[in-house]
Amino acid sequence: MYGIGQFAQLAHVSLRTLRHYDEIGLLRPATVDPTTGYRFYRAGQLRDLNRILGLKDLGFTLAEITRLVEEQVTTEQMLGMLRLRRADAERAAAEERRRLDRVAARIQLLEGEPEVNDLDTAIVVKPLPALHLVVASEPVDGFDVEFGPIFGPLYARLGAALEVAGVVPTGPSVALYEERDDGRIDVVAALQIPPDAQIEADGVSIRHLPPIDRAATLVYHGPMSGCGAGYQRLEQWMSAAGERPVGFSRELYLDCDGDPESWVTELQFVLGP
Helix, strand or coil: CEEHHHHHHHHCCCHHHHHHHHHCCCCCCCEECCCCCCEEECCCHHHHHHHHHHHHHCCCCHHHHHHHHHHCCCHHHHHHHHHHHHHHHHHHHHHHHHHHHHHHHHHHHHHHCCCCCHHHHCEEEEEECCEEEEEEEEEECCCCCCCHHHHHHHHHHHHHHHHHHCCCCCCCEEEEEEECCCCCEEEEEEEECCCCCCCCCCCCEEEEECCEEEEEEEEEECCHHHCHHHHHHHHHHHHHHCCCECCCCEEEEEECCCCHHHCEEEEEEEECC
C-alpha cells in the first residue's frame, strides 16, 4: 500500500488531483484510515490512474472519463470515441495552422508599411449573414473606371423603386462586383429589404444571397476613391495567409453620409474553404 503522497510521486500528479478524483468518484483510494482520514492506494491502481491521465491527455473531460470508467465501454466503443477525438484534434490543428498563417500575414503587412496605423491592417475572418436585396446593375469593361458616377444613378433608381413600393431598407447599402459571361464586370448596387417585400420597377430585381461561412473583412475609413489601398492590404493579407478569395469583392456601406473623409465601409472578400 502507498500513502497518498507516495502514490502522487509515483504517478507524477499533485495531491490535489488525487483528492479531486476521489471527491468526484473517478479514483477512490483503496482504503482510508478511519481515524486520520489518510488515503492509501494499491500499486495496481497506478494502471487505473494512468488510464485516466491518458484519456485526459487525449482531450476527454473528467465527466466523459468518469462515464467511460463507470460504463466499462468495449474496445470497439473506445475506438469509435478515439476516432472522433482524432477528427476533432485534426480540425483544431488545421485551425491553429490557419491562425499562425494569419499572424504571419499581419506581421508581413505591418513590416511592409511601417508608417501605416495598425488599425488600417485589422483584418478579420468572419461569417456573413444571408442578405435579401433589391438590386440594380450596370456592366463595365473592367475595374479601371470611376465607380462613383455608376453607383449614383443605380442607387437613385433603387431609392425611387423603394419609395413607390413603400419599403424601408433594413440595413446598410451593399455593392457587389460580378463577372459576366462576356468577360465584363457587373457593378451591382443593392439595398437590404424585408424578405416579404414586393418591388416591381424597371431596371431593378430582387435577389437573395445565402449566408457565407468565411469572409476576409477590413473596415476602411475615407472616400471610396481611396479604397484601393484597403483592397491592396486585403489582397496582400490573403496571399500571405494562404487564403483564396471566391469571386470579386463586396462592399458594405456602414456610414456614408456627410463628409466623405468620415465615411466607413467594410470591404469583404468571400473565402474558399
